[in-house]
Amino acid sequence: MKIGVPKETKVHEYRVGLTPESVRDLVAVGHSVLVETQAGDGIGASDEAYSAAGASIVRAATEVFETAELIVKVKEPQIGERAHLRAGQVLFTYLHLAPDHAQTSDLLASGVTAIAYETVTDKAGTLPLLKPMSQVAGRMSIQAGAASLEKSRGGRGILLGGVPGVRPASVVVLGGGVVGFHAAENAIGLGADVTILDRSLQTIERLQTHFGQLAKVLFATKTTISDLITEADLVVGAVLIPGATAPKLIERRELVQMRRGSVLVDVAIDQGGCFESSTPTTHADPTYIVDGVVHYCVANMPGAVARTSTYALNNATLPHVLQLANLGWRQALREDPYLRSGLNIHDGEVTCEPVAVAHNRKFVSAEKALAL
The missing domain is CATH 3.40.50.720 (NAD(P)-binding Rossmann-like Domain)
Incomplete structure (x- = not known):
């Protein structure tokens, strides 16, 4: 051929x-x-x-x-x-x-x-050709989010892991699949205060078993998401419905409730994005600000590495x-x-x-x- x-x-x-x-x-x-x-x-x-x-x-x-x-x-x-x-x-x-x-x-x-x-699927019902890039994007979402939190880039001026005597950043990961798992693992490794949300009880149990006391793992309700984002410094959108448009987990009107200079990283942007205010960006111009909230919505994040x-x-x-x-x-x-x-x-x-x-x-x- x-x-x-x-x-x-x-x-x-x-x-x-x-x-x-x-x-x-x-x-x-x-x-x-x-x-x-x-x-x-x-x-x-x-x-x-x-x-x-x-x-x-x-x-x-x-x-x-x-x-x-x-x-x-x-x-x-x-x-x-x-x-x-x-x-x-x-x-x-x-x-x-x-x-x-x-x-x-x-x-x-x-x-x-x-x-x-x-x-493309496999015998286990997973997505084997999406998985490697999800692993990369999950890890990169924390790098990108940490950089976007810098004051010169419009962020709150927060170091993700903090230093002795100063609180670390609050990181909320929406979705506990491959992207969410790797995002949480990287954020924990850098010393952030991490919360992961998912709607699958099986996924929640798996994540809690893996991370133990290193992360809080919660069931994702609309109320829980709304409450958590008001105190979050970095929110990573890591949800996926195979082949379908991503659900909108944060509405545009909710941005005003978030901290000024907080950051949204939308890893689901390839599938339309999981934040209502998300618009695809590129590595040439990766972020924009809406209502004081920095949005990182690069549609080909793994292309940078x-x-x-x-x-x-x-x-x-x-x-x-x-x-x-x-x-x-x-x-x-x-x-x-x-x-x-x-x-x-x-x-x-x-x-x-x-x-x-x-x-x-x-x-x-x-x-x-x-x-x-």
Whole structure:
């Protein structure tokens, strides 16, 4: 199979779809890989490294899109990239379609088969291709929040862990999944006063067992959230409904009740954000202030630590890329129900129910779309 790796074009996105090591594994079993020149610069992987692994280096993204049967990316295709997608081609990347009407419309019009990393499942019912980036984003949310609390950036002027004789920052983590767990762990490690909220009793029990007295773990009611944010210095939004638009946990009107200079970090911004006042930002201009509250809403947080993120992501995605290439995408999707759960769009139809609901479009099951 001809596999294409374009250079990412999202603002300050430095990750790349395949590492040279992944390319070597694909070439070793007979596949050809086209890599756009400088695609790996952000992770320190030169064109020479890709060539040595067996890839063909091409000068323009258009050549990648025109030639490849399978496009492997990291972030959703930007508007210029979507113009080059075509029927019969497979796109394998993060899509986050629920809040993105323009991308959804373009992918449907192109006829492409789009498989989203974030909805691929496994036998345990987890999201294995989302997990590594959730781990990175969870840890980064505390770094970003700590920096945003600095006075020069609009924050309260608070050191997250405090110092002897001075209170540490109060950190509230909304959601106890992968993002929330790693956010809490980092915040605790830095000495913050941490509270985690979730609605799953099983998750609450697991978190309480793990953290013990190092963190408070509470059931997430609207009242509890409203009460806690009034005293919080940093709030991390870490909720996820797979494939769907994120629920709004903090309303715009509640911001005036929060401390001036407190910080909201919305890790759910890829899925529309879990704060009503959230708007996507970039690493070039990561924060803005509403009612005195600093908002950090970067939609590709792991892109800032591109090398770590790319290798972590490839560890999870490479087996699926090999599966798609070795079996052919149709057979791979037919044989593997967990990979098939990643199918969001096929031949002009929406095959992910939460996406169909978010856009008020007809839902066609992946099984029906593939005529299984």
